Amino acid sequence: MKPLFVLLLSTAWTLSGAQHYYQGLMDYLENRLLAIEDRMVLWHEQSHRHHTEMNDLKKLAAEAVNTLKHHHSSLTKNLEGAAVQVDRLEREMDYVEGQNSPRACVNRADKVVEQGAWGLQESRGEAEEEAWEEISSTVSDCVEIMSGIRSVKILKRVGSPKGMWTRDPRSSKVYVFNGTSGDTIYQFNSVRDFSGSPGVESSKSIRLPSEWSGPGSAVYNGYLYYVKQEADADVQVVKYDLLTGLETETAMFPVENQAAVYDLNPETVADLAADDEGLWLLYAPSDSEPNISLAKMDAATLDIEQIWDTRCPRENAEAAFVVCGTVYVVYNTRLASRSRVQCVFDVNDMVISEEAPLLYFPRRYGAHASLKYNPEEKQLYGWDDGYQIIYRLTMKRKLLA
Structure with a gap:
């Protein structure tokens, strides 16, 4: 009878230690999962912020490109106008030189x-x-x-x-x-x-x-x-x-x-x-x-x-x-x-x-x-x-x- 009691007591202690071990493991895994979730939430927030900044940068770049295109178009028109004026001036100079040549x-x-x-x-x-x-x-x-x-x-x-x-x-x-x-x-x-x-x-x-x-x-x-x-x-x-x-x-x-x-x-x-x-x-x-x-x-x-x-x-x-x-x-x-x-x-x-x-x-x-x-x-x-x-x-x- 006494050996049986000792066996039951040993088995109870063993089951109790295993339960504590698995409980600690579960607590550790749960903490790790919570940390991962917190990190994922942080990454999501940073990704959202970067995405928002990228969109803002794209808008600024598009506005800058449109401004440059406008300036380029204006500069091209100005250069074309200047070329026309230079050609007209050269024709007038040729005409004046032909009419009355300088010394x-x-x-x-x-x-x-x-x-x-x-x-x-x-x-x-x-x-x-x-x-x-x-x-x-x-x-x-x-x-x-x-x-x-x-x-x-x-x-x-x-x-x-x-x-x-x-x-x-x-x-x-x-x-x-x-x-x-x-x-x-x-x-x-x-x-x-x-x-x-x-x-x-x-x-x-x-x-x-x-x-x-x-x-x-x-x-x-x-x-x-x-x-x-x-x-x-x-x-x-x-x-x-x-x-x-x-x-x-x-x-x-x-x-x-x-x-x-x-x-x-x-x-x-x-x-x-x-x-x-x-x-x-x-x-x-x-x-x-x-x-x-x-x-x-x-x-x-x-x-x-x-x-x-x-x-x-x-x-x-x-x-x-x-x-x-x-x-x-x-x-x-x-x-x-x-x-x-x-x-x-x-x-x-x-x-x-x-x-x-x-x-x-x-x-x-x-x-x-x-x-x-x-x-x-x-x-x-x-x-x-x-x-x-x-x-x-x-x-x-x-x-x-």
């Missing part, structure tokens, strides 16, 4: 030729008469001066940003110099053939015996005249027969290697030009010389016939051309804007300040790398940022001719 910086000899100076006083001495005869002698018999740009034709865009193209005044052939140096040029039968070609590769290529330097070459009466500049050597002018493919003449020229004739186109060491009177060369004797010099050359022998200081500054000059013995220097700015003829020099001192027009080229793409005059067509062949452009000129008679 250009024409530089002349120390003794100015005036209309009333033809009647010399008899009291002058023999020395004065000889000096007068020397001044009045003419280098060019041409009597025309450029008065304006009549029309502009953008032919195409081919090749490098800088280059040169020109037409032989005595034929219809067109010659293209792609880049600022090389030993190859490209020949087209006409301007129309060049305009319709896909590129220079489709033309006839001419391999020269030496490299040309700078976009300052000229084509005149079937001959190519180009500038040759080798390392540590003097600058040379080369005459090349386009028909026979032979180099016929070479002349050394007193130009320093580092002296560029145009400040905005340092690749142009010297610039050859052809007009009604023959062959000319624009150059800078040295890098320290501030002005552009002009030389009249014998097209047959390349001999120098006469040299002038044009007093046209090299600074901000981009190109130049010669018409009837008158040099027109074209200027621009470092940040390319409208090219303009701002300095004119006449070898005969027949162009007075009132005649010399301050002409603006229609604004196009950048700055001219070259401008070549064709005396038969009265046109300029320009190369502007890879675009080939034709400017048709209007001419008038010189006042004192």
